[in-house]
Amino acid sequence: MTEAEARELATWAYPPPFDVYDSGDAALFLRRDPDGGGYYPVLDDDGRLIAFAVVGAEARVRGQEPAPGVVDVGMGIRPDATSRGLGSALVGHVLALAGELTGATTARAAVAASNERSLALCRAAGFRDVRTFAGPGDRPFVELVRRLP
Numbered sequence: 001m002t003e004a005e006a007r008e009l010a011t012w013a014y015p016p017p018f019d020v021y022d023s024g025d026a027a028l029f030l031r032r033d034p035d036g037g038g039y040y041p042v043l044d045d046d047g048r049l050i051a052f053a054v055v056g057a058e059a060r061v062r063g064q065e066p067a068p069g070v071v072d073v074g075m076g077i078r079p080d081a082t083s084r085g086l087g088s089a090l091v092g093h094v095l096a097l098a099g100e101l102t103g104a105t106t107a108r109a110a111v112a113a114s115n116e117r118s119l120a121l122c123r124a125a126g127f128r129d130v131r132t133f134a135g136p137g138d139r140p141f142v143e144l145v146r147r148l149p
Contacts (some may be wrong), residue, residue, distance in 0.1 A: 005041045005049050006030045014079050017114040020139055021076060031058055036101040037071075042090060051077045051086060053094040055101055061110035061141055063133040070145070071104035083117060091125045099148040107148050113140040 006029035013022050023029070029052070032038035037056020044050040052075060059072035075094050077086050098107055109127060111118045112135065119142060123129075127144035135141035 001029050001039050001041050001052075003030065006039075008049050009039075009052060009076075012076070012079055017112065017139075018079075020112050020136055028058070033057060040097065042075075049078065050081050051075060051090060053090065053097060055094070055098045059109075061135045063135045063141065064108070064110060064143065067106075067108070069104055070106045070108050071098045071102045071148075073098045073107045073109055087118070087121045088124070091121065095125075095146075095148060105148055106145055109144045110135060110141045111144065113142050119144075 003026070006026040009029045010024050010026040013019070029039045033056050035056065038054065038058050040053045040055070041049055042051035042053060054074045054076075056072060057066070059074040060066070064072070073094050075087065075090055095107055098104065107127075109122055111122060113119075113132060122144045125146070127146040129142055130145050131143045132140050133143060
C-alpha cells in the first residue's frame with residue numbers, strides 16, 4: 001500500500017448504513033504486521049485503486065479477540081464500484097493471501113449485520129455464521145468462519 005493509495009482510501013465514504021466502514025485515517029491503511037498482515041491495494045486495469053484486502057489484526061473488529069489457527073480477513077470496494085461482482089471475484093484471492101501469509105487453517109470475517117450484500121457474499125464463499133456481537137458504534141456485527149483451502 002503506498003501513501004497515495006492510503007490517502008485515497010481514507011476519502012472513501014459510503015452511504016448509511018455502510019458508513020460504519022468509513023475510516024478517514026490514511027495511517028490505518030499503512031500499518032503492516034511483521035508477518036505481512038495489513039492492507040493490500042487492488043488496482044483496476046487502468047492502475048486505479050478499486051478495492052483493498054485486509055488480513056490479520058487490522059481485519060479484526062472491536063468485539064473480536066485473536067484465536068489460535070484463525071486469520072481475520074476483510075475487503076472493501078470503492079463506493080462507486082460496489083454491487084458489480086468485484087467482491088465475488090476477489091474473495092478467493094483474499095483467502096489465498098491470508099493462507100500464504102499466516103499458515104492459518106481458518107479464516108474469520110466480521111460484517112455489519114445490516115450489510116446484507118456482504119453477508120450474502122461471505123455465505124456464498126463458504127463462510128458460516130458463528131455469532132452476532134456488538135461492534136464499532138455498538139452496531140450488531142456477524143462473525144463468520146470458513147476453512148482455508
